[in-house]
Amino acid sequence: MKPRTFGILVLALTLVAALVPFLDRHAELPIWQHHLLHAGLLAGGALAGIFITARARGSQGGNAFWLVPALLAPMMAMFAMWPSAYNYFEAHPSGHVLEHLLLIALAYITTASAESYAAGLGWIVGGAMVFMAVAAARGFGVSFGNGG
Amino acid sequence: MGDGLLVLRIFFVVAAIAIAAMLFVALYGAKKPLPQSVVNDAGYRIRKLWLGLVLVVAVVAFALTVPFFPYPWAQASVGARHIEVTAAQYAFVMPAVLPADVPLVFDVTSQDVNHGFGIYAPDGTLFAQVQAMPDYINHLPIEFHVKGHYVVRCLEFCGIGHAYMHGGFDVR
Amino acid sequence: MKIMWTYIVAGLTIFGLMLLVGIGLRASQAGWIPIDTGTFYSLLSLHGVGMITAMAIAGLGLLWYLVDREIHLDERVAMLAFAFFAIGVVVVIVSVVFGHYGALWTMLYPLPFVGTTWPSWATGAWLLGVAAVMLGFMLICAQILGAILRSSGGLGSALGLDYVFGRKAFEAAGKHPPSPQMLAATVVSIDGLIGGASGLLVGIAMIAHWLDPHVVIDPLWAKNLTYQFGHTFANLTMYMAVAGIYVALPICTKRAYHSSIPLVVAWWGTLVFVIIAYFHHLYMDFVQWPAVQYIGEISSYLAAVPVVVVTVFGGLMLIHRSGMKWTLGSMFFFAGMIGWIVGGSAAILDATIPFNVDLHNTLWVPAHFHTYLLEGVFLFILGWVFVSLEQRAEAASSALVRWIVGLGIFGGGALFLLSFYVAGAAGVPRRYAVEPAPGPFWAGIATVGALLVLVGVLAALVEGIRLARMRAVGSTV
Incomplete structure (x- = not known):
């Protein structure tokens, strides 16, 4: 399979997964599981961005200003994971699906921009973004504590 | 525990040796240069031993x-008496008198921000x-x-009153 | 050159201003000048974030230049990053001067929101200002890393994997391992992006909480991320400046510094240990997952191995019997290596858990990182500046100037640092506007030492300007 075809396949699967909010039981998910679901969507969007944009290693690459969206998009994705907005989204599944599509788009922009500057950079920037999303599950909008 | 001065002494000795050794290497024979290959041959041999x-x-x-780690899972504290300590800007709430020679565990938490419970x-x-953290209880065996x-x-650091946040207790 | 000098001059200017703030803080702790508690913590916040930013900006300027010598980098991106730094610095200053923000640069959630004496906007401005600095930092890291990936054809060869595993075939193919300064650049940029991601995550969570207090944050989680970011960012300033050793010391000693397998492997160690050594900031959080306390201690120890066995050892091998002339430039590099080792030894003692009980959050901690930054990173930056100027003008400084600068920066520095160490070992807490005994006595000694450092820095400034105004006759480094 060509990298591009693989990327399009991953993107299609991720877009299908973004429809999860239309399932009835979805609203019961605790925040931390929600973050993990979002991390999965981000990972899908990021992989798609890498494989669809993939260029030959060691090639000259593109303009360094591609780095600006590559760094700003993950920040916007973290803001889009804002936990207290969940009440609204739980009541409005279609709004929630739009939020998921936004996350996928931001992830795609992140890695596609990074790869446009230099082959391989998408893996690192995308990896850092997925790390942030997974790490968010441990304490962004939720406190575990030990009974204090 | 209470070993600050010991650490300071170790530090002085280590720092003095390091500075002396580095000055020696830099200054010894500085007036009589050697080719780099000669220095490298000896240097790489020493480096293996040094590594x-x-x-x-x-x-x-x-x-x-490792045996001196202060953590509850590293120190035997079964059957110890538990003492609740609650920190808040800018005071500690805890008993004023504690017994000597009895195993104790301080259960330390905070009502607001991060504090440090230093005895x-x-x-x-x-x-x-x-x-002392909000949402968490830290257990200090002592x-x-x-x-x-x-x-x-x-x-x-817990805010503007940090330097004035102190308390105390008597051990009898 | 333009980018390098812009960054280095900006960094050193901030350093100079923060030095004055620092002297004021120590004099206040000594009881010599009156600073009220609120102002003390505002100034301490400014001093901390300002110094780290100053070292990072200067170090990045140096690193960017060294990478640009081998692979072309787009200057406009470096200027955009500089704009992020400038905006961040201005916003932070506004937050402190007009908003009286005072929760320090390692603001542990929920501190900047609870029991504050400053308006909420000041906290927000502080968070956004620091975020802007982080963005500038990450932009440079991504630019450097991308350029390295492009020129080396992948992360594996950028890190020298193909060289270490299969050296014969590698050399037979006529290939060369990455130069030491490029290894430093690769490691700094990868770890910088990881530390930056941690910082942005906790920063965004806190900005979200600032905008919407319903967003709760786990305090232990926030503490881990804050220190992962803070430790990595502060530690990396050293590794940026270290790249200068690899280029400048060979010039001073007229010898060559080549990449070898131990050097490459040492940088792999640094790549990993810089990221995980931060656990030593959470030794006194007994709820932290036990395994990472052990990892924190052993990785803090192992982080020293690349330094003492490879970089500083290699630096000494260059100097030893090379007939090197003691100019200001070479003197700064040599003294910087001493400061690095001494500050590192203090760090390792503090990273030993049973000793950490006695030292955690005492003045020992600032003792260690002032050694590391003032007598390490700062000296490497100064060393680079002076080696460049000396090369360009083919001139050196008189012995008198070297003595004044040396006595000021090293002698005054030793006095300044000694007072931190002794008071720290005696258990005097850090970050106290008013210290218990024997803190004030040692704060007085520290103030005298810091004033001597100021004299040395001013002498170096005058000498630097003198060299810079001389006609360029030599080659650039």
Whole structure:
């Protein structure tokens, strides 16, 4: 399979997964599981961005200003994971699906921009973004504590 | 525990040796230059031994310190008496008198921000400490053998009153 | 050159201003000048974030230049990053001067929101200002890393994997391992992006909480991320400046510094240990997952191995019997290596858990990182500046100037640092506007030492300007 075809396949699967909010039981998910679901969507969007944009290693690459969206998009994705907005989204599944599509788009922009500057950079920037999303599950909008 | 001065002495010795050795290497024979290849041949041989020494010291030091870790899972504290400590800007709420020679566990938490629960022995040395965090309880196992007044100071920056946040208790 | 000098001059200017703030803080702790508690913590916040930013900006300027010598980098991106730094610095200053923000640069959640004496906007401005600095930092890291990936054809060869595993075939193919300064650049940029991600995550969570207090944050989680970011960012300033050793010391000693397998492997160690050594900031959080306390201690120890066995050892091998002339430039590099080792030794003692009980959040901690930054990173930056100027003008400084600068920066520095160490070992807490005894006595000694450092820095400034105004006759480094 060509990298591009693989990327399009991953993107299609991720877009299908973004429809999860239309399932009835979805609203019961605790925040931390929600973050993990979002991390999965981000990972899908990021992989798609890498494989669809993939260029030959060691090639000259593109303009360094591609780095600006590559760094700003993950920040916007973290803001889009804002936990207290969940009440609204739980009541409005279609709004929630739009939020998921936004996350996928931001992830795609992140890695596609990074790869446009230099082959391989998408893996690192995308990896850092997925790390942030997974790490968010441990304490962004939720406190575990030990009974204090 | 209360080993601040010991650490300071170790530090002075290590720093003095390091500075002396580096000055020696830089200044010895500086007026009579050698070709780089000659220095490298000797240097690479010494470096192998040096690498071995550093690794051995690191691993041995690690092994030696493990038994002295202050954590509840590293220290036997079964059957110990639990003492609740609650920190808040800018005071500690805890008993005023504690028993000597009895195993104790401080259950330390905070009502607002991060604080540090630092216990200073009657001789003024820092004796033990643990962080006081909101949402979490930290368990500090301890046993007092010296009677007298212990001062408690905040050891994590907690706001404008940080330097004035202290308390204390008597061990009898 | 333009980018390098812009960054270095900006960094050193901030350093100079923060030095004055620092002297004021120590003099206040000594009881010599009156600073009220609120102002003290505002100034301490400014001093901390300002110094780290100053070292990072200067170090990045140096690193960017060294990478640009081998692979072309787009200057406009470096200027955009500089704009992020400038905006961040201005916003932070506004937050402190007009908003009286005072929760320090390692603001542990929920501190900047609870029991504050400053308006909420000041906290927000502080968070946004620091975020802007982080963005500038990450932009440079991504630019450097991308350029390295492009020129080396992948992360594996950028890190020298193909060289270490299969050296014969590698050399037979006529290939060369990455130069030491490029290895430093690769490691700094990868770890910088990881530390930056941690910082942005906790920063965004806190900005979200600032905008919407319903967003709760786990305090232990926030503490881990804050220190992962803070430790990595502060530690990396050293590794940026270290890249200068690899280029400048060979010039001073007229010898060559080549990449070898131990050097490459040492940088792999640094790549890993810089990221995980931060656990030593959470030794006194007994609820932290036990395994990472052990990892924190052993990785803090192992982080020293690349330094003492490879970089500083290699630096000494260059100097030893090379007939090197003691100019200000070479003197700064040599003294910087001493400061690095001494500050590192203090750090390792503090990273030993049973000793950490006695030292955690005492003045020992600032003692260690002032050694590391003032007598390490700062000296490497100064060393680079002076080696460049000396090369360009083919001139050196008189012995008198070297003595004044040396006595000021090293002698005054030793006095300044000694007072931190002794007071720290005596258990005097850090970050106290008013310290218990024997803090004030040692704060007085520290103030005298810091004033001597100021004299040395001013002498170096005058000498630097003198060299810079001389006609360029030599080659650039």
